[in-house]
Amino acid sequence: MNTPAPPPAPGKRSLLKTLEIDTRLLGMIGAFVAICLVFDLITDGRFLTPRNIFNLSIQTVSVAIMATGMVFVIVTRHIDLSVGAVLALCSSVMGVMQVQLLPQLFGLGHPLIMPLTIVAGLLTGAAIGALNGFLVGYQRIPAFIVTLGGLLIWRNVGWYLTDGQTLGPLDHNFMLLGGVEGTLGDLLSWAIGVVLSGAAVLAIWRARAAKIAHEFPVKPLWAEGALMATAVAAILGFIAVLNSYEVPIGRVKRMFEARGEAVPEGFVAYYGLPISVLILIAIAVVMTLVARRTRFGRYIFAAGGNPDAAELSGINTRMLTVKIFTLMGVLCALSAMVAQARLANHANDIGTLDELRVIAAAVIGGTALAGGVGTIYGAVLGAIIMQSLQSGMAMVGVDAPFQNIIVGGVLVLAVWIDIQYRKRTGAKE
Template sequence: MNKSAPQEAAPKRSLLQSLEVDTRLLGMIGAFVVICLVFNVFTDGRFLTARNIFNLSIQTVSVAIMATGMVFVIVTRHIDLSVGAVLAMCSAVMGVMQVQLLPQVFGLGHPLIMPITVIGGLLTGGLIGAFNGWLIGYQRIPAFIVTLGGLLIWRNVGWYLTDGQTLGPLDPTFRLVGGVDGTVGAMVSWVLGVIFSIAAVFVLWRARQAKIQHEFPVKPMWAEGVLMGTAVVAIMGFIGILNSYEIPVGRLKRQFQQAGEVMPEGYVDYYGLPISVLLLIVIAVAMTLLAQRTRLGRYIFAAGGNPDAAELSGINTRMLTVKIFTLMGILCAISAMVAQARLANHTNDIGTLDELRVIAAAVIGGTALAGGIGTIYGAVLGAIIMQSLQSGMAMVGVDAPFQNIVVGGVLVLAVWIDIQYRKRTGEKV
């Protein structure tokens, strides 16, 4: 009777292997933590205050929104160098509409000024993006050339549109989108934090159930619990920090005076979650669903991974290019709305060098320049890292030219690290 060979014991898995965490994502989070700790030391603890985190969050939004669209552009092996100029053009259109044109038609402070202005900005961005996509997809002009031309054209068209003037003050309702004047308050922020936490746990649980249903290996239940707990702590911690930032007494008094009331003695209120950050969260979730759950998203990644095979399989890559750049233009318009509202006016240098920051955010977030690979959450995290670097250097007193040198160096370093990572893992470089 033959004795069966003894079964080999399953190899022990490390904590990271059990959690199945993306090592690149973990590396970005680690880099962000290091940046925060280093700048917190050099600024004598001012970097990690509630006030600075609030300011950092609203300063990140406009670049992060565009970075979510840049992921699709780079995934399909294109590039968009015109995003900063398109943002300036959309800002000029919205500035002219709400400062010069619409008040003459409706009067100052009319409730229709805000929606009509937003529609005008979105149409401007969408049309410019569609035009770029048509030139690239149907006329076969390289995206580098088309968007480099746009970099030179659109900002200067906006300059002529405004006669080179700074436009303001903006409509009060419009300014709420900037984050400084528009927050949802502490109570609503806590409610949203609970909703976001429940949603995060639900998504992780549904992903586990889907793997079980299709008989794929799953993490141990304790590992799932660790990830769920980490997500909840991160969300509620962020909300808690924002809710600890007190509104200055002078601002509170002005708010009571505008309402015709007297502020009670010792009254205290908190900012909470900025509307602009809430808008970024909604866009990031929508773009993630678009990438992972829709036919358009599957086509984008298929075309980026192998354009020839995508065309042979029946994907209209030319129209796909038009759709991607149209979406990029619309996101530029939304970013223009946020940036303009945060500054409380339109300036002709708005969005300057944003093309560098947006591309850097997408690449630092793991989007492969070779195409086919990229994540929305990675691009948002990349934008946060870029803004943390710039804000920290500004607080330390680093000159603006050297800040740009550091940003450029970080971009090159990120691409080099990405190439080395793909070589080690056997992925396409």
């Protein structure tokens, strides 16, 4: 008589499942921490200084903004190779608007220059994205071909628009969006940090309440509390680091001299949270809400998971494609706005190789090239990892060509890890 085998004893895997810990996210965070610690050790503690973290944060914004849109593109089983070129064209349009056209119309420093410049850039990005979406969705041209053509077209259109010239200086109000010129200071940054911390705690609590209301299993209360504490510590810790970065005394003197005042004795100013990083946070929150709480977001993941079933269920996948690529174009324009403001001019090489960085950020962040799977927070974290890797290599003197070799290798490695992860977890490849 055969006796039934005893049930397997609960182990580490079952504990992770009970706590609903995302092992992929945990691995990404571990990789990010390892990168920071290694480069900090190699650079004798210069990598994790407030100054470098501040610079790292504003350098990440442009790629991270586009990576949030690339998640939607890849989830629906498409690709966009033209994002860097679209960014360059949007940047050239905004450069011409605020350097050549609008100052002649309104005069230098007019308050309408900044909003009209941004509107022109957004309309340009939306138009190009809509064209890409139309060609892919309605004309059935593969997205790879459409956007590869765009990679060759749009940057050179921008070159002709500016006659190949670097445009500057930019409008002073516009440059506040770049990060270096525009920061919130220490007090307002602390206020934003407290608000973001409260929002994170509320979101975690509401997600738990929603699961309970629908009779879904939930994590232990202590685990939820630990997650809330970790989120609050990460947000406030980031704000504390930025608030410890002092504004150079020379710049402080110029600020006071512009107001006709003398610097008070012992006065110290801190940069705080850059406006560009605040823009990224706002975009990431909105894109996450779109992905999780709207019909549009549900349609995106449904179409990516099974396009035929989505079409048979009544989803207009052609129009959905147009909307996704239009959104991608708008995000490219926003990235161009931030990148141009950070550089304080429009240069023809702006956004070069951003296609690689954006796609790599999305894939490293867990977006499956097979479609149907991806997260906004993963893409943002992927962008942070990519920028940390590049900044660290630059600090230790690695040549730019070798940096690109490393980035390419990391992208291939990320895809291989994704394939192995899905094989082990039984997820769709």
